[in-house]
Amino acid sequence: MNKEKIIEVKSLSKKFDSFTAVDNISFEVEKGSVFAFLGPNGAGKTTTIRMLTTLLKPTKGSIKVNGFDPVSEKNNVRNSFGIVFQDPSLDNELTAYENLVFHSVLYHVPKEMRKERIDSMIKFVGLFDRKDDYIKTFSGGMKRRLEIARGLIHHPKILFLDEPTLGLDPQTRNHVWNYIKELNKKERMTVFFTTHYMEEAEKMADRIAIIDHGKIVKIGTGKELKKETKTDSLEMAFLKLTGHEIRDDESTTKKERMRITGKMWGTR
Amino acid sequence: MKAVYIMWLRQLKRYWRSRGRMIGFLGQPILFLIALGFGFGPIYKAAGGGDYIQFIAPGIIAMTALFSGMFSGMEVVWDKQFGFLKETLVAPVSRVSIMVGKTLGGATVATIQGIIVFIVCLIIGFRPMNLIYLPMAFVFLFLIAFLFTALATAVASKLEDMQAFPVIMNFIIMPLFFLSGALFPLNNFPRPIYIVSKFNPLSYGVNGLRMTLTEVIKFGAVFDFLILLILSGLIVAIGSYLFSNVEV
Ligand SMILES: Nc1ncnc2c1ncn2[C@@H]1O[C@H](COP(=O)(O)OP(=O)(O)OP(=O)(O)O)[C@@H](O)[C@H]1O
Ligand SMILES: [Mg+2]
Numbered sequence: 001m002n003k004e005k006i007i008e009v010k011s012l013s014k015k016f017d018s019f020t021a022v023d024n025i026s027f028e029v030e031k032g033s034v035f036a037f038l039g040p041n042g043a044g045k046t047t048t049i050r051m052l053t054t055l056l057k058p059t060k061g062s063i064k065v066n067g068f069d070p071v072s073e074k075n076n077v078r079n080s081f082g083i084v085f086q087d088p089s090l091d092n093e094l095t096a097y098e099n100l101v102f103h104s105v106l107y108h109v110p111k112e113m114r115k116e117r118i119d120s121m122i123k124f125v126g127l128f129d130r131k132d133d134y135i136k137t138f139s140g141g142m143k144r145r146l147e148i149a150r151g152l153i154h155h156p157k158i159l160f161l162d163e164p165t166l167g168l169d170p171q172t173r174n175h176v177w178n179y180i181k182e183l184n185k186k187e188r189m190t191v192f193f194t195t196h197y198m199e200e201a202e203k204m205a206d207r208i209a210i211i212d213h214g215k216i217v218k219i220g221t222g223k224e225l226k227k228e229t230k231t232d233s234l235e236m237a238f239l240k241l242t243g244h245e246i247r248d249d250e251s252t253t254k255k256e257r258m259r260i261t262g263k264m265w266g267t268r
Numbered sequence: 269m270k271a272v273y274i275m276w277l278r279q280l281k282r283y284w285r286s287r288g289r290m291i292g293f294l295g296q297p298i299l300f301l302i303a304l305g306f307g308f309g310p311i312y313k314a315a316g317g318g319d320y321i322q323f324i325a326p327g328i329i330a331m332t333a334l335f336s337g338m339f340s341g342m343e344v345v346w347d348k349q350f351g352f353l354k355e356t357l358v359a360p361v362s363r364v365s366i367m368v369g370k371t372l373g374g375a376t377v378a379t380i381q382g383i384i385v386f387i388v389c390l391i392i393g394f395r396p397m398n399l400i401y402l403p404m405a406f407v408f409l410f411l412i413a414f415l416f417t418a419l420a421t422a423v424a425s426k427l428e429d430m431q432a433f434p435v436i437m438n439f440i441i442m443p444l445f446f447l448s449g450a451l452f453p454l455n456n457f458p459r460p461i462y463i464v465s466k467f468n469p470l471s472y473g474v475n476g477l478r479m480t481l482t483e484v485i486k487f488g489a490v491f492d493f494l495i496l497l498i499l500s501g502l503i504v505a506i507g508s509y510l511f512s513n514v515e516v
Pocket of ligand 2 (some may be wrong): 045
């Protein structure tokens with residue numbers, strides 16, 4: 001049990017006004033492992049990732065990412081990870097290639113390696129012949145693929161993936177996961193991901209945390225979760241732990257509204 | 269340094285790609301120039317003020333830099349809404365370089381816009397007094413652009429959406445503009461307004477620009493230059509601080 005921990009979270013909470021999005025959670029992620037975060041919509045997965053990645057200040061609790069505190073040692077933390085966001089984060093007015101160059105420069109990929117890395121990643125996601133097209137001409141899945149390619153350009157110690165394969169066809173999903181798994185093995189890159197695909201979690205993750213209403217209800221290997229809930233699939237275990245009712249998703253509405261206002265202003 | 273460069277480059281590319289729309293933004297200053305220039309010109313002359321175009325051209329060029337800079341700065345809000353700001357903010361680069369990169373990009377765009385209006389001024393009859401001072405005039409133009417882009421960027425870091433934009437436009441930018449001496453000399457105004465204008469950073473920009481374009485340069489220009497420079501530095505510092513606390 002004395003494996004090296006690369007992420008340590010203790011009694012972490014986040015409140016938005018009076019609403020508690022993340023409620024006193026604690027967990028650890030071992031270096032070089034693949035860790036999955038499962039939970040219904042609005043459970044607090046993205047909020048947790050935002051706190052781990054310096055984008056949001058916790059209300060309470062402590063975090064260590066690669067040994068650093070995301071509140072007081074932001075830059076050290078930022079140097080330790082890469083991330084693929086759940087929401088779009090590409091510049092629509094730039095080409096695919098330009099988006100990746102922007103990223104490589106911000107992440108200090110040495111100039112002599114830049115072109116090679118970018119080319120290989122853009123080929124990897126099958127967008128090489130579209131590399132000089134504007135993002136605004138891409139389909140949803142193509143944008144998603146490019147976001148993943150971008151997240152993999154520099155090889156971080158920890159890779160955060162917030163629903164990375166959302167909207168991807170099964171071929172691409174497989175392809176992407178094989179690559180990530182390889183990086184995980186070869187470079188001992190730790191992977192922290194969220195997903196709604198149970199088979200993905202079961203197949204890829206060494207450990208799985210199930211979060212609901214901001215609280216972690218269970219952590220363990222896929223096997224352990226099934227055993228403890230006396231079910232024979234992760235999906236059944238998940239449903240048993242989180243219940244069957246559908247969540248009204250408060251989280252999307254605000255951001256959606258913002259996007260719509262943006263569109264009404266009509267610049268991009 | 270590289271981070272600053274790539275952020276600057278991004279804004280220039282975006283500007284170039286939307287140049288049609290950006291040229292459209294020049295409609296307003298050019299309208300001011302023509303309507304006021306030809307409308308008030310004869311009155312100004314009759315009152316013994318000389319050639320009004322000579323007087324307002326520097327003011328209108330400053331206005332262009334002010335409005336464009338403001339607008340470029342506010343683009344940060346769009347970056348926030350469209351998610352791109354997250355990508356910039358999680359990157360392992362200092363917040364100072366983010367602030368400086370964004371501001372330099374916007375300021376360069378605003379300066380180009382100002383130069384276009386300068387050329388329009390030349391076409392309708394504006395004549396700079398001394399071409400040797402022209403580089404100095406461009407320095408002032410750039411400083412105005414930089415200062416107000418920085419201001420807008422800093423403010424935008426705190427905004428969630430563009431709804432505050434018209435308010436900022438009407439209650440900050442327009443008063444700054446009218447109380448800067450861009451359109452009319454302020455020395456004849458009631459004392460209180462005159463004093464207020466002395467606290468208006470744009471006054472120093474307009475003054476510096478006017479001096480380098482149409483007058484004999486006096487020591488005052490150095491003072492204007494220093495004021496703009498120091499304020500810019502201050503606002504970049506504040507903006508960097510604000511960026512280190514942005515949550516997206
Ligand atoms: N900025 C915010 N202000 C107020 N409430 C927020 C904010 N961001 C998130 N929330 C709330 O926090 C809760 C958790 O949201 P979060 O985005 O973490 O969910 P999630 O687990 O990632 O869900 P999904 O599977 O839909 O992505 C939601 O109820 C959401 O409404
Ligand atoms: Mg989420």
